[in-house]
Amino acid sequence: MYWLLSASxxxxxxxxxxxxxxxxxSAGEAAGWVQEHWSDWLxxxxxxxxxxxxxxxxxxxxxxxxxxxxxxxxxxxxxxDSGKALRGLLVSGERRKQRSQAIGSILRSVAxxxxxxxxxxxxxxxxxxxxxxxxxxxGVAGVALGFGARNLxxxxxxxxxxxxxxxxxxxxxxxxxxxxxxxxxxxxxxxxLRGDAGEIWYxxxxxxxxxxxxxxxxxxxxxxxxxxxxxxxxEVRAVVLAVGEEMSKERPWDEILWEPVxxxxxxxxxxxxxxxxxxxxxxxxxxxxxxxELRWRVKKALDERGIxxxxxxxxxxxxxxxxxLEK
Numbered sequence: 001m002y003w004l005l006s007a008s009x010x011x012x013x014x015x016x017x018x019x020x021x022x023x024x025x026s027a028g029e030a031a032g033w034v035q036e037h038w039s040d041w042l043x044x045x046x047x048x049x050x051x052x053x054x055x056x057x058x059x060x061x062x063x064x065x066x067x068x069x070x071x072x073x074x075x076x077x078x079x080x081d082s083g084k085a086l087r088g089l090l091v092s093g094e095r096r097k098q099r100s101q102a103i104g105s106i107l108r109s110v111a112x113x114x115x116x117x118x119x120x121x122x123x124x125x126x127x128x129x130x131x132x133x134x135x136x137x138x139g140v141a142g143v144a145l146g147f148g149a150r151n152l153x154x155x156x157x158x159x160x161x162x163x164x165x166x167x168x169x170x171x172x173x174x175x176x177x178x179x180x181x182x183x184x185x186x187x188x189x190x191x192x193l194r195g196d197a198g199e200i201w202y203x204x205x206x207x208x209x210x211x212x213x214x215x216x217x218x219x220x221x222x223x224x225x226x227x228x229x230x231x232x233x234x235e236v237r238a239v240v241l242a243v244g245e246e247m248s249k250e251r252p253w254d255e256i257l258w259e260p261v262x263x264x265x266x267x268x269x270x271x272x273x274x275x276x277x278x279x280x281x282x283x284x285x286x287x288x289x290x291x292x293e294l295r296w297r298v299k300k301a302l303d304e305r306g307i308x309x310x311x312x313x314x315x316x317x318x319x320x321x322x323x324x325l326e327k
Contacts, residue, residue, distance in 0.1 A: 044126050044127070048123050052119060054119075059115045067108075073100070102186065103164065154206035155205045155206040156189055158205035159187060162186065163186065167211055168183055168216070169186070171183060172216065173213075175214065176212075179195065180193070181195040181196060184200065187205075188205070190204055190205065214284065215284040217284065220279055221291045223279075223291050223295050223298075224267060224268075224276070226268075227273065227276070227310065229269070229271065229273055231307055233266075236276060236307060239305055244262075244278075246297075247293065247297055248261070253293065256283045257280055257281075258281045259281040261278060261280045261294065263278055264276075
């Protein structure tokens with residue numbers, strides 16, 4: 001029994017002291033072990049601190065550089081737009097602001113993920129932990145998540161490319177196929193449209209196969225002038241061009257009309273009438289207003305010259321009473 005109590009179990013660490021000499025020996029062994037590994041601990045600790053500090057500083061600098069870059073691009077766009085005759089109406093401030101914020105957020109998130117992820121792997125290596133199994137597990141989890149949330153990933157990727165390519169922005173009138181309206185908000189997953197009846201459409205970015213932007217670039221106002229077949233074509237053409245020139249000199253049409261009014265020629269000729277196609281390039285989304293105003297002015301000018309505008313044959317036939325009603 002005494003032998004069992006006095007026997008010391010085998011151990012790699014310091015022995016449990018049974019007397020003053022054993023305590024001194026254990027303390028000496030512990031001090032020697034600490035002194036032996038102290039330099040390694042200090043080196044590893046300093047390396048980890050250095051990596052963390054560099055990662056934090058680099059992340060701050062990169063994010064700040066991205067923010068300044070986005071702000072500088074916005075200022076250049078504002079200066080460029082202010083120098084045009086449109087006075088910055090092509091790209092609204094809200095559209096530019098939201099697009100820049102979304103792009104800046106994406107770039108900052110990607111930069112933070114890359115920098116902090118690299119720092120975390122370096123710290124694990126410094127601690128003696130092999131990051132390969134962790135990376136393999138993360139890869140398997142990523143594949144599983146990708147299969148489970150592939151629609152979400154598709155929506156986010158489509159939203160990122162829409163923002164980067166500037167396909168449309170806040171305030172644009174677009175036609176997305178099943179829904180059309182004015183863009184209210186563009187998210188990485190969903191785009192919100194305000195319909196003509198006031199409804200709000202929520203469209204997943206991954207489901208948008210085609211998009212028609214009616215507010216980007218310019219619009220075209222076109223109308224048909226139908227007159228009698230015996231009218232003088234040159235006189236009708238001169239009247240339309242004079243009306244267009246007068247209209248382009250008045251406000252606000254001097255900014256809405258981008259090019260002179262053009263008479264493209266005869267679009268249709270019948271025994272009783274002929275149709276002249278008139279067109280003009282306008283500011284985006286202002287083509288309907290330009291068509292109405294131009295049609296009004298052309299009608300007044302032709303009436304003053306004694307040139308009568310006739311109805312379309314189809315409308316004239318529809319206006320005739322039916323035989324059953326006459327009986």
